[in-house]
Structure formats: structure tokens, C-alpha cells
Amino acid sequence: MKKYFPSSELIINEDGSVFHLHVKPEWLADKVILVGDPGRVALVASHFENKECEVESREFKTITGTYKGKRITVVSTGIGCDNIDIVMNELDALANIDFNTREEKDQFRQLELVRIGTCGGLQPNTPVGTFVCSQKSIGFDGLLNFYAGRNAVCDLPFERAFLNHMGWSGNMCAPAPYVIDASEELIDRIAKEDMVRGVTIAAGGFFGPQGRELRVPLADPKQNDKIESFEYKGYKITNFEMESSALAGLSRLMGHKAMTVCMVIANRLIKEANTGYKNTIDALIKTVLDRI
Numbered sequence: 569m570k571k572y573f574p575s576s577e578l579i580i581n582e583d584g585s586v587f588h589l590h591v592k593p594e595w596l597a598d599k600v601i602l603v604g605d606p607g608r609v610a611l612v613a614s615h616f617e618n619k620e621c622e623v624e625s626r627e628f629k630t631i632t633g634t635y636k637g638k639r640i641t642v643v644s645t646g647i648g649c650d651n652i653d654i655v656m657n658e659l660d661a662l663a664n665i666d667f668n669t670r671e672e673k674d675q676f677r678q679l680e681l682v683r684i685g686t687c688g689g690l691q692p693n694t695p696v697g698t699f700v701c702s703q704k705s706i707g708f709d710g711l712l713n714f715y716a717g718r719n720a721v722c723d724l725p726f727e728r729a730f731l732n733h734m735g736w737s738g739n740m741c742a743p744a745p746y747v748i749d750a751s752e753e754l755i756d757r758i759a760k761e762d763m764v765r766g767v768t769i770a771a772g773g774f775f776g777p778q779g780r781e782l783r784v785p786l787a788d789p790k791q792n793d794k795i796e797s798f799e800y801k802g803y804k805i806t807n808f809e810m811e812s813s814a815l816a817g818l819s820r821l822m823g824h825k826a827m828t829v830c831m832v833i834a835n836r837l838i839k840e841a842n843t844g845y846k847n848t849i850d851a852l853i854k855t856v857l858d859r860i
């Protein structure tokens with residue numbers, strides 16, 4: 569029996585496009601670049617030789633085109649893991665559900681997804697300007713806990729070691745973090761030897777969950793000191809951003825390949841930031857386009 573998806577579960581617009589992204593199945597390429605900022609979509613697409621479609625709805629802007637003969641779709645996700653839940657489920661539906669019959673397709677289509685983002689660096693080897701690839705992501709967002717199979721794809725001993733090190737239990741900085749690997753094949757192809765490989769915390773916020781204290785005090789004032797000193801089997805936590813865990817986790821559960829690479833725009837250790845990064849992120853975009 570094929571799985572059938574009623575209109576309440578998979579919402580399809582009148583023009584045949586998927587509910588939030590407004591993308592039609594035939595517009596999706598196998599290679600997908602995800603960016604947070606909708607403005608970054610045009611920057612990625614400025615390198616394309618041609619564009620076959622361009623569509624925008626809320627924070628989700630999508631362009632499909634060709635770069636050196638490779639068909640690529642670039643989509644903005646906005647900020648946060650909740651948006652990654654929407655983007656990943658809708659991209660997977662576009663690839664693997666027949667929009668006419670509302671049934672799962674016979675043949676699985678695997679997508680290759682690379683997120684190009686910005687992040688905060690946490691170690692001396694992640695100064696402003698560094699490109700950090702998330703080999704592992706620690707999800708502070710709780711998203712994966714709502715899907716069956718979460719324990720089968722996560723690194724449970726790493727999760728225990730991290731929680732023990734932080735000394736968090738009960739409601740303290742809940743929900744419980746999950747630890748998930750990016751696609752090794754994509755990391756080897758895209759990070760090569762010139763990007764830092766690290767462990768990224770995907771936080772459920774930019775301020776408190778990343779240990780930034782403005783007027784409201786933090787639940788755990790030592791949070792970032794403990795995160796910076798954490799070490800497990802040679803892994804240290806390198807950076808904070810807000811989407812890599814949900815992307816890696818949902819991709820594993822769905823059978824796609826995914827990874828995140830971010831440019832450091834703030835180093836939390838030495839308390840410096842670069843707000844002019846929009847001019848320099850293009851170097852990272854070109855590298856990913858060449859290697860994807």
C-alpha cells in the first residue's frame with residue numbers, strides 16, 4: 569500500500585505549487601543551496617548562467633538556474649530550525665511525492681543540500697572570516713525529538729557526554745540537545761582541507777540560547793565557558809548558528825545528503841564582530857558552487 573497524503577497534511581496551492589515555498593515540483597534541482605537571508609539568494613544566483621524560475625513567498629525566496637552546467641536550486645529559509653522543518657518537508661515532498669495522486673513516488677530521489685550561513689565562533693581557531701563546516705551539530709531546538717527514528721540517527725554517547733559536562737537536567741536550558749552528523753561525503757567534497765571542520769551548536773535563539781545576555785539574566789551564566797571547554801573524543805565545539813541540526817537531522821531521516829558551512833561574523837571569545845560580511849560571503853558562495 570502506497571502512503572497517501574491528504575490536503576490537510578500536504579497543502580498544495582491552486583497553481584500546483586507547495587504551500588509555503590510556492591515552488592512547483594518541476595522547478596526543483598537535485599542540488600540545493602540553502603541560505604538564511606532572502607537577500608543572499610540573489611547573490612548566489614548572480615553566478616548562474618541562466619535562471620529558469622524565481623519565486624518568493626514570506627521569507628522563502630527560490631531561484632533555480634545553472635552554474636557551469638550544474639542545475640542548482642537556491643532557497644532562503646529565514647531564521648531558525650522551525651523554518652527548516654517547513655523547507656525540508658516541502659522540498660522532500662516536491663522530490664518524493666506525486667502532486668497529482670498525493671502518493672509517495674516508487675523511485676526515491678535523493679537531494680544534496682548545502683547550507684551557506686553566518687555564525688559566531690567559539691574557539692581561538694575560529695576568528696572572524698573563518699569558514700566552518702559543521703561535521704556534527706548539537707540541536708538546542710528540540711525539533712528532531714518529534715520524529716520517529718531520532719535515536720537511530722543521533723550520536724547518543726556524545727549527547728550524554730555534553731549534558732554531563734553542562735550539568736543540565738530537568739527544565740534547566742531544556743529541551744535536551746540532540747547530536748547529529750552531516751553527510752561525510754559532502755563534507756569531504758566541499759570542506760576539502762581549506763575549511764575548519766567543527767561541532768556546531770544550532771541554538772533556538774540568537775541571544776539567551778547562545779549565551780548573549782542583554783537586560784534579562786541567563787539561566788546558566790557559565791553556559792558559554794562550559795561550551796568552550798567541552799571536549800569529547802577530540803571534538804571541540806567551534807560555533808553557534810541556528811539551523812544546521814534540523815537540516816542534518818531531517819536529511820538523515822529522509823535519506824538526503826546535507827551539510828552546513830558558515831562564515832564566522834562574530835568571535836565570542838575575543839568579543840569582536842564584522843557587520844560588513846555581506847561583501848565577503850561571496851567567496852564562500854563561489855567555493856561551494858564550484859564544489860557542489
Ligand code: R1P
Pocket residue numbers: 603604605646647648684685686687774809810811
Ligand atoms: C542569525 O543572525 C542568523 O544568522 C545565521 C543564523 O543561523 C541565523 O539564521 O545564519 P544565516 O546568516 O544563514 O541567517
Ligand code: URA
Pocket residue numbers: 686687688689774778808809810833834
Ligand atoms: N549567527 C548566529 O546564529 N550567531 C552569531 O553569533 C552570528 C551569526
